[in-house]
Amino acid sequence: MKGSVAKEAPPDRLVIKDLTPEGHWARQPTEDEQKWLASIAKLSPEPYVLKAQLEADHEPTIEPILTRDADGWRANLYIGEIRHDGRTLVIQPRLGVETIMSWISTILNVQILPRTAEQSTGTTSAVTQLLAALWRASVLTAGQHALPRTGLKVSSNGLAVNGRLDVGATARRRASGHRDLVSTRVVRTYDNAPSRAVVLADRYFDHHLAGARWRGPRLDEQLATLRDATGSRPAKPSLHEIQRTRYSPITIKWRRAAELSWRILNKDPLGVAAEDESTHGVLIDVAELWELFVLHCAGLATEQPVRHGTTTQTSGHLARSTVNPLRTMGKLYPDVLVGEEPVTALLDAKYKRLGDWRGVDREDLYQLHAYSSTFGAPLAALAYPAMEDEEVPDFERNSPWQTSAGELSFLTLPTEKDACVAKLARWFGKGGT
Known part of the structure; x- marks a missing residue:
């Protein structure tokens, strides 16, 4: 009817950024979307989290996909896509795709040179780029010495x-x-289950990053060899086939690359039809990447031994029985331990903002104090990613904070490797910021 205004269809896509409260999102959720976000917050993230598998003994921190506080909704530890009840939530990295890619390069000591940021468009490109970066780094690391023969x-x-x-x-x-x-x-x-999974994952990214020079010459050469062996359209292997393949000590890393490829293929958030009402998606644990980035920067910032405290071999206990010294309770796993015996410093990485009104979470403060007293570390710190648009937080300006066990600091570390290493070196050397 002429002159009538058609009712605008409700949006089926909401794009937000992690570490960003609802008030700073590009648009405010509608009333209907508020209910939809509440239903997403009730979902367990475990079925959708795509582990980078950079360290086999690292257990992910399980937190809700979304939480709500005085500032409204905010994303927690994950970036990625979740399609739920016919709508899609896209969580992009506030720190930028290039920053997260640089962390992956630092963690694995593999240079990642995809040019997708310049050549890809659309709201899904950031998620796809990061998946491609994780996958590329995993395959390059696996192929450092041999292909999966x-x-x-x-x-x-x-x-x-x-x-x-x-x-x-x-x-x-x-x-x-x-x-x-x-x-x-x-x-x-080379025609085996790991190779077929990797070749199929390569086809997946080639389709979604059409025209982007994302592989690099070394990966191009490796994939050409595997494609010649498996054919361009191999049958998709099962996870069981990948896991039961016999690997040598030289090719064992191909198991991780193949499992990552299989998970990408089976959690594809872009392959779900718009009318599909099922819950489907993929999330990347950015807190894991931040933790491992801090670990590697710490290793470059000091000549002392640096250990990954979240391994099962390096743990402390909050209490020990005086009757039976073998009985303990409260295992503690700080992310980074510096020095052998005694421990000279420890760090715990926190992928959250230090500069907002909440400051240091009470649980994090108690956790850091427990680490400091248990390991006898004279220096202990929580390490947060620095935000370019924020001043140095008050908690950091007043660091270190003296306790009965030692000094506690709250550090906002640069997200670029060299600057992060330099700041940690100053903290290790001077005992402060």
């Missing part, structure tokens, strides 16, 4: 033995009137 047992018939005589098969052939011999040999091949 495995042995394939091949049987052959003839008058001469080719390999090893198969006595049982030969006896059966002779019993049926044949005079030839059956022999077996092992042929080395």
Whole structure:
């Protein structure tokens, strides 16, 4: 009808940034979206979190995808996409795609050179770029020494033995009137479950990053070899096939790369039809990446031994029985320990903002004090990512804070490697900021 105004369809996509309260989102959620966000907050993130698997012994911190406080909704530790009840929530990194990629480069000591940021458009490009960066780093690390070649047992018939005589098969052939011999040999091949998973994941990113120079020459060369072996359209392997493949000490890292490839293929948030009402998506644990980035910067900032405290080999206990010293309670795993015996400093990475009205969370403060007293570290700090648009927080300006166990500091570390290393070196050397 002429002159009437058509009712605007409700948006089916909401794009937000992590570490950013609702009041600073690009647009405010509608009343209907508020209810939808509340339903997302009730979801467990575990089925959707795509582990980078950069360290096998690191257990992820399980927190809700969204929480609500005095500032409204905010995203927590994850970036990525969740499609739920016919709508999509996109969580982009506030620190930028290039920053997260640089962390991955630092963690794995593998240079990541995709040019997708310049050539990709659309709200999903940031998520896809980060998935591609994680996958690329994993494959390059796996292929540092060898490609995923495995042995394939091949049987052959003839008058001469080719390999090893198969006595049982030969006896059966002779019993049926044949005079030839059956022999077996092992042929080395790249056509296996890990290679097929990696080739298929490469096709996935090639489709979503069309036109982007995201591989680099080394990865191009490796993928060309694997494609020649598997064909351009191999059958998708199962996770069980990948896990039961026999790996050598040189090729064991291909298992992680193949498992990551399989998870990307099976958690594809871009392959769900708009009318699909199921919950589907993929999330990246940025807190894990920040923790490992801080760990590696600490290792470059001091000549003392630096250990990853979240490994099961490095833990302390909050209490020990006076009756039975072998009985303990309250295991503690700080992220970074500096020095052997005694520990000279420790760090715990927190992927959150220090500069907002909440300041230091009470639980984090108690946790840091427990770490300091348990490990006897004279220096202990919580390490937050620095925000370019914020001044030095009051908690950091007044650091270090004296306690009965030692000094506690609250550090906002630069998100660029060299600057982060320099600031940590000053803190290690002077005992403060």
